[in-house]
Amino acid sequence: MPATNTSAPTLAVSAEQRSAIESLMVDYVHAIDEGEYERWPMFFTEDGHYQVTGRENHARGWEAGMLLCDNRDMMIDRIYSLRKVNVWEPHTYRHIIGPTRVLECSLDGACIVVKAQTNFMCVRTMHDGEQMLFSTGRYLDDIVFEAGDGGDLPMFRSRLVITDSNRIDSVLVIPL
Amino acid sequence: MPATNTSAPTLAVSAEQRSAIESLMVDYVHAIDEGEYERWPMFFTEDGHYQVTGRENHARGWEAGMLLCDNRDMMIDRIYSLRKVNVWEPHTYRHIIGPTRVLECSLDGACIVVKAQTNFMCVRTMHDGEQMLFSTGRYLDDIVFEAGDGGDLPMFRSRLVITDSNRIDSVLVIPL
Amino acid sequence: MPATNTSAPTLAVSAEQRSAIESLMVDYVHAIDEGEYERWPMFFTEDGHYQVTGRENHARGWEAGMLLCDNRDMMIDRIYSLRKVNVWEPHTYRHIIGPTRVLECSLDGACIVVKAQTNFMCVRTMHDGEQMLFSTGRYLDDIVFEAGDGGDLPMFRSRLVITDSNRIDSVLVIPL
Numbered sequence: 206m207p208a209t210n211t212s213a214p215t216l217a218v219s220a221e222q223r224s225a226i227e228s229l230m231v232d233y234v235h236a237i238d239e240g241e242y243e244r245w246p247m248f249f250t251e252d253g254h255y256q257v258t259g260r261e262n263h264a265r266g267w268e269a270g271m272l273l274c275d276n277r278d279m280m281i282d283r284i285y286s287l288r289k290v291n292v293w294e295p296h297t298y299r300h301i302i303g304p305t306r307v308l309e310c311s312l313d314g315a316c317i318v319v320k321a322q323t324n325f326m327c328v329r330t331m332h333d334g335e336q337m338l339f340s341t342g343r344y345l346d347d348i349v350f351e352a353g354d355g356g357d358l359p360m361f362r363s364r365l366v367i368t369d370s371n372r373i374d375s376v377l378v379i380p381l
Numbered sequence: 382m383p384a385t386n387t388s389a390p391t392l393a394v395s396a397e398q399r400s401a402i403e404s405l406m407v408d409y410v411h412a413i414d415e416g417e418y419e420r421w422p423m424f425f426t427e428d429g430h431y432q433v434t435g436r437e438n439h440a441r442g443w444e445a446g447m448l449l450c451d452n453r454d455m456m457i458d459r460i461y462s463l464r465k466v467n468v469w470e471p472h473t474y475r476h477i478i479g480p481t482r483v484l485e486c487s488l489d490g491a492c493i494v495v496k497a498q499t500n501f502m503c504v505r506t507m508h509d510g511e512q513m514l515f516s517t518g519r520y521l522d523d524i525v526f527e528a529g530d531g532g533d534l535p536m537f538r539s540r541l542v543i544t545d546s547n548r549i550d551s552v553l554v555i556p557l
Numbered sequence: 558m559p560a561t562n563t564s565a566p567t568l569a570v571s572a573e574q575r576s577a578i579e580s581l582m583v584d585y586v587h588a589i590d591e592g593e594y595e596r597w598p599m600f601f602t603e604d605g606h607y608q609v610t611g612r613e614n615h616a617r618g619w620e621a622g623m624l625l626c627d628n629r630d631m632m633i634d635r636i637y638s639l640r641k642v643n644v645w646e647p648h649t650y651r652h653i654i655g656p657t658r659v660l661e662c663s664l665d666g667a668c669i670v671v672k673a674q675t676n677f678m679c680v681r682t683m684h685d686g687e688q689m690l691f692s693t694g695r696y697l698d699d700i701v702f703e704a705g706d707g708g709d710l711p712m713f714r715s716r717l718v719i720t721d722s723n724r725i726d727s728v729l730v731i732p733l
Binding site for chain 2: 260301302303304305306322324325326338341342343369370371372
């Protein structure tokens with residue numbers, strides 16, 4: 206009996222789409238890790254959804270998460286506050302992501318929607334050089350391909366960050 | 382003098398095979414990390430071999446490892462015990478794997494065997510949210526392609542988990 | 558507004574080149590992690606440049622880093638010393654790297670130069686089994702394709718290791 210693939214994509218994902226999704230994943234973490242926070246909202250569609258939640262809350266279907274942005278404007282506001290207020294002790298993130306697993310690919314109107322999952326590990330470095338394993342978990346994403354200048358660009362319509370621990374720092378200033 | 386590739390594959394691995402191997406690698410860790418332990422034995426052939434051993438033991442050729450399953454039935458038993466006994470403090474894993482390096486590809490009868498190596502890092506999260514870097518090391522795999530419904534599916538004929546530290550928790554309940 | 562790609566390659570990178578770059582990245586970390594230090598200089602061109610520097614120093618344009626090798630012979634010397642002197646407490650590394658992002662691809666004479674960025678995380682294991690998160694950061698690379706026996710092989714003309722923390726062990730004996 207072969208390993209049953211419980212998550213066969215309903216539509217085939219092309220090699221070009223897969224490669225574009227991989228670029229999206231790596232661009233996203235590099236933007237955050239390099240402190241280019243203003244780029245962060247641009248990885249989402251205008252009505253994009255971003256949420257951080259704990260593994261157990263997610264398993265119980267509790268949608269009340271630690272952090273929620275319901276559209277791109279909220280994300281832009283969030284980054285604006287982050288730059289403006291600046292009361293937090295300076296720190297940076299470093300994400301390592303594993304390979305992305307496509308769970309499903311379907312049509313929503315004329316729009317291709319790819320559901321995908323990616324493991325991550327995030328290390329936080331404080332200004333004084335102290336480092337800690339900050340968070341681990343997985344991204345559960347709805348990715349859509351929207352027409353752009355250079356062809357179809359993938360963006361997050363929804364990015365759910367499911368952290369393994371609920372003990373995450375409540376002052377989650379930088380997006381995960 | 383160019384970087385000498387000491388591990389050139391003897392047979393070429395096709396892009397389809399490489400992509401199938403990458404899917405196997407990521408499906409495996411996602412199944413474990415999401416607690417779908419019953420899926421774990423299904424990534425192996427019926428006579429599949431799974432072993433966890435320390436780096437130094439492996440280097441010395443000591444095959445006595447920390448954990449050994451000699452076939453898929455033993456793996457199924459193991460997961461059954463894990464679910465049944467349940468005396469261990471609940472915890473979950475999160476694996477981050479690096480890219481897979483194909484070391485060799487050869488024919489064994491009519492069967493294609495790919496020897497491959499993949500680095501991993503595994504973080505453990507306890508029920509109370511406490512996290513620790515649990516293990517790092519590499520997977521050394523023999524992967525075979527067996528005929529399935531949807532074409533040839535790769536499975537582990539042998540997965541050797543070589544941990545960098547010998548100080549691993551002896552109560553290794555969840556497979557790495 | 559789509560996610561602006563601020564780093565579009567000027568030349569297209571072929572699928573073969575991308576795959577060769579991925580192999581270079583993974584071979585490099587496997588060589589180090591498996592203690593095959595003599596292979597390390599061979600990933601560089603003869604005039605290859607290797608430098609480790611802290612994130613803040615790099616951001617300020619301070620090129621004085623923690624470790625510098627200006628050509629392959631210096632790297633060979635370095636490995637020779639590492640093997641010879643051997644006063645350091647034995648330890649090994651384990652690198653996990655994320656996907657590589659191509660920032661730029663251009664022609665330098667007849668030579669294709671790919672500028673690329675890759676996140677890494679490195680765990681150190683001491684001889685007694687103790688492990689610690691040793692370093693995180695990114696590789697910023699200039700990769701060139703040089704003619705070899707089996708076609709064009711990618712090598713580092715420059716590898717800049719930018720660590721997130723400045724608090725790295727000054728006795729950096731093994732290359733990162």
